[in-house]
Amino acid sequence: MRVDAFAIKLRRRGNMEAADLGVRLCQSVARQVYACYLTAALPVIAISLACFELATWLPTLLMWWLKPWLDRTVLFVLSRAAFAQRTTVADLLRAQRHVWWSQLSSTMTIRRLSPWRSFTQPVFQLEGLAAGLRRRRLSQIRAGTTGTGLLITNAYSIIELSLVVALVSLVFWFAPTGMEPDLSALFMNDEETQVELAIAIAYAIVIAGLEPFYVASGFGLYLNRRAELEAWDIEQEFRRAFAR
């Protein structure tokens, strides 16, 4: 870990401010993040939406289920960006063995359900520790910070839901008078595939846009926790002052 190569200003931050820092990091490399992320996400979204013919609820479930797998791509780009390394799609494809195809089973099962998944994901994906050491490491990282990790997940879930509702509402805003789809049919188990399709598409759009920020917020919190545990900010100041 070379603190002097770190591209982020190190200073004391509260946990919520650390999440903001993640968002800022994601904004600053948005082009790279989305180029790589959409490379992985668009096929997933396309296949999920294609499953609409099998069952109308299947696309939403599939996309929800595969999110932690998509997150790995985002974290790959962000972790390099934190050290001012540019990432292209070619870099991602070269690293796909590690980014896409390792830890597949745990990503899709037990970690899918972790309520602080974006906060602990860097430990699994970036630190590369063996299982026993990793457990100790996790409890060290999580001490006193798990709560914020949970709050981040909760906030983004509700924001995600709000944005889906907002997008679906556009169908009603722009539908010609008298032609609006009937919402009550959704709850009566009637044939109302228009609205269900609109929801699936809205969910796909929201995941395509929002997920990198969720991963980034958790990553920001993780970085802040490590900086705090290891006093990176002091190291950076010391290196500037004394290493000449």
Next chain:
Amino acid sequence: MNRDAASHVSGGVLRYQLSTINCQLAVNNAVLDTAVYAETPEGILIELRPAGIVARFYAFSIDFAIRIGIFFLASFVSAGLGMLRLAFLFILMFVLEWFYPVLFELSRWGATPGKQALGLKVVMDNGLPITPAASLTRNLLRFADFLPLMYGFAFVSMLMRKDFKRLGDIAAATLVVHQPLPVPKPAQQDIEPLAPARTLAPQDQAAIIALAARASRLTPERLDELAAIAAPVAGAEGKSGPEVTRRVLAVAQWLLGKR
């Protein structure tokens, strides 16, 4: 410079020095940070730390819960009003929706209870306290942020802007900021103070004092590692180990004024 504006950066000499470092780095524009800088007419840079989507989401949620609570309480209490009850409740709803935030933002806390709970504050984006006009503007424009439904535009705006403003903040030129964290106080220790082996710039002194303040929360190995970098101040250049650490911490005591 306005006294309230100064309070965002003040908080002791240490805080002042650290923010001076931040300002220099901001000017160099080399590193990534959430902080934005406002310049006063005197040419002083003020560091403002905008609050992003997660903190503001929870601040809003708490305020929303409080507003709902007040409304239910009022509808319960007003049961005896008869015909007037409905009118009373509608007026209350209107007042709560539009003036609850304004009232608190213009108070001396500069923040609604939800924002206070999260350590946030609303200020003008030049660092001055919020004006009544700006407070009204940003809160009336919540209506625009709410569109198309469920604060869709507010979320998108907060995620896309570097300073995390929602539409109301853009129109009113306001900023929701994190209030400064308290600076950790270095523990007075029973170490014989040691004069530094070379002269130190103010920010170097601040870094050494910061190490002393956080020494107890670092693992001994990590503490030794950090102290080894600062070994030149203890006249032990190139060396490391617990003895060097002890000497660096002794220098910190000297810098704190112990003789």
